[in-house]
Amino acid sequence: MTVTAPDQAPVTDVPKAGATRLVDRVFKMRELAILLVFLVMIAVTQAGNSAFLSEQGIKDLLLNATILVLVATGQSLVVITRNVDLSVGSTLGISAFAAGTYLQGGGDSAVAVLLAVLMGVGFGLLNGLLVSLGQVPALVVTLGTLYIIRGIDSIWVGSRQITAADLPGGYVDFGSGGISAVPYLALIALAVLVTTAYYLKHFGSGRELYALGSNPEAARLAGIPVRKRILTAYTFCGALAGLAGALYLARFGNVDSGTGNGYELTVVSAVVVGGVVFTGGSGSVYGAALGALLLTSINSVLPALGVSSVWVLAINGILLILAIAVDRIVALRVADALKKRNARHG
């Protein structure tokens, strides 16, 4: 005998975008904010040192960012699913050396890149299987594979080293070449970035990555193939780490058993600074890429301003904490705005 009032039940037109626009704007703003910080930083540096934005200067800026952008793009996918891949640095190192060894023996450049990518795919699959099958947190599993891969790398490489002189000239030239100020490598990274972003937004399986990071239990109940998706994210992340290894080789020409050591932390910083939330479910690869651009640029900005580069790490750390603080505050604000909107209907 609950009271029935079917006739009087309020039928309001579904509001056009109200709350959404707000939320959308906030997230766009998040990316815009990094872009803004980046642009201000560049402008200040340029004002202090007019040689900074020369053609070569811009090229260096982009080249430096390229590899981090690639790995951060892959990492974003994993972080979006509420996981993390700490083995990317090791994967990058070992695939760079593998590609180098192959080229040293007179191999073909394209095959070398493919080899590096496949190697990454292999390690990505391994990570993905361990994370999705075992009930062990990704942090622990990939910390394990970080050491395992690094260990294999050390045993295999020993004290050997690959230098640019060992590589085909074309490969190295490609690594430093470009169309005026835009390096080829940056174009590759951009293509990967745009494709990934499009996939995440417009394909069901891409959205499902967000869904399962947002609420894993609900994802299972919605019939999303959770394991398969996690496996995909890790495989993709590994593939990009492998590709990054090949590009690293092309760019620096110099690889040894320590290559990529500690890189995972830079990658994770870039992703978080870029607004990909560590607890999964939100963020964009564009944000992560901007985060990567911002972090690597600091490396060039400080010397250009005559500041000692010992400050770089401290500044990275401050940026990271700032980013997290901003995210937190924004999240609270948004929650508040959404709650107020709730109360208005009915």
Next chain:
Amino acid sequence: MTHPSDTGTAPVLALRDVSKSFGAVRALRDVSLELFPGEVHALAGENGAGKSTLIKTLAGVHRPDAGQVLLDGAPVVFHGPGDARAAGIAVIYQEPTLFPDLSIAENIFMGRRPRRALGRIDHRATRDATAALMRRLGVALDPDRPARGLSIADQQIVEIAKALSFDARVLIMDEPTAALTGSEVARLFGVVRALREQGAAVLFISHRLEEIFRICTRVTTLRDGGRIASEPLAGMTEDDLVRRMVGRDLDELYPKQEVSPGEVALSVRRLTREGVFTDVSFEVRRGEIVGLAGLVGAGRTEVARAIFGVDRWDAGEVTVDGKPLVNGAPSTAMAAGLALVPEDRRAQGLVMDMSIERNIGLTGLRKTVRAGLMDRGAERSRSLDWAVRLQVKYARIADAVSTLSGGNQQKVVLAKWLATGPKVLIIDEPTRGIDVGTKAEVHRLLSELAADGVAVLMISSDLPEVLGMADRVLVMHEGRLTAEIDRTDATEETVMAAATGRAAA
């Protein structure tokens, strides 16, 4: 009305002698159930009787230990929820299963969105379909807003929309109405009737018996995991049904004791939170139970949260025993003797992986600490005492709360706050998801607390409960108090009129 099993149609979905255990708990034992096209079938039983377990077995979440699931008469094995869904079974689970970061539209169509060329998602079509569903349900929710921050009722509505979006052959609903008020329930039932006419089979769970009688044609009762009966509802009374569920006759459901109210304990003056509620003033005296009624979204929960200090208020004043409370400071509110049993119990009231005992003990930490150390013995005996008073059904008190049935989790939250011995108790939906037997028990407790001099503010969407228990009824409509009705004058008509803003009561 003839019931479908007479007409010779075959069941779309059935369970045959299904058993399911969790460790030592036998949640289902040899249960059989048949769902026919065009029927709305009720599943009734006390908290922990095994209703949700049965549903999850039908939905492919659990695999039965023994017995079979039959689809169109043939045995099937669902390897996961996806399989059941592909077979045309839509499920609304007891606990909302939304993706907070995704939009409402994405939540509804996750996994099977309208596509464009090359398998890309058609965002526009998704959004339009969601808007259409919302219109069908008569709610104004923006399809593009994220699910994060939705009220419990709105989460339920999104769940309902999700299930409806399927055009399912079988619709299974585990307490879909628990958080809804009369008009939303009426809407939902309208939709369910339409589905029934189209030949869908519906399985419906609710602890509000009047709803079962309103919408269902047959009922299956479960008790302690076993099936008691499957029978037509026609000719049955609520008492018959209760007897099947609890195995005995029930005490008075609304055992309200007459109390003469003492001095004012809680006073709220001109409280305003911009855009949420405006100019809310009322008092609650010692010994009084004041009901706060209104439609979903009227701002009742928000007022309670502001009083307790979870949200800040923009203007106004709250005093407890004449002493003003600090804006936005729950700890001072608690120190002043205020307790708030929140609406969203799972998210705000429980540490799911902690034991029942520790959960109940949490609020009493200060009382069970001796010389800076926790007195586990005291905590245990206090927790046990409350668990027994509220008839929580558990295997061991040291089990994690996450293993309890939905209704028993609710009871743990109640126990946790009642154990603080508050002067002023604000209780948001005290019996949501709680079975009839315990409902009477909770009502008796509230009545006793009031008789002991506690001032009780009770928010409830269950109108009979408000009418049965409250000394005074406050009614909110769109963020304002629209009526204050004395117990003697309070009827469904007067309250609903004020709640819908149709008339000044």
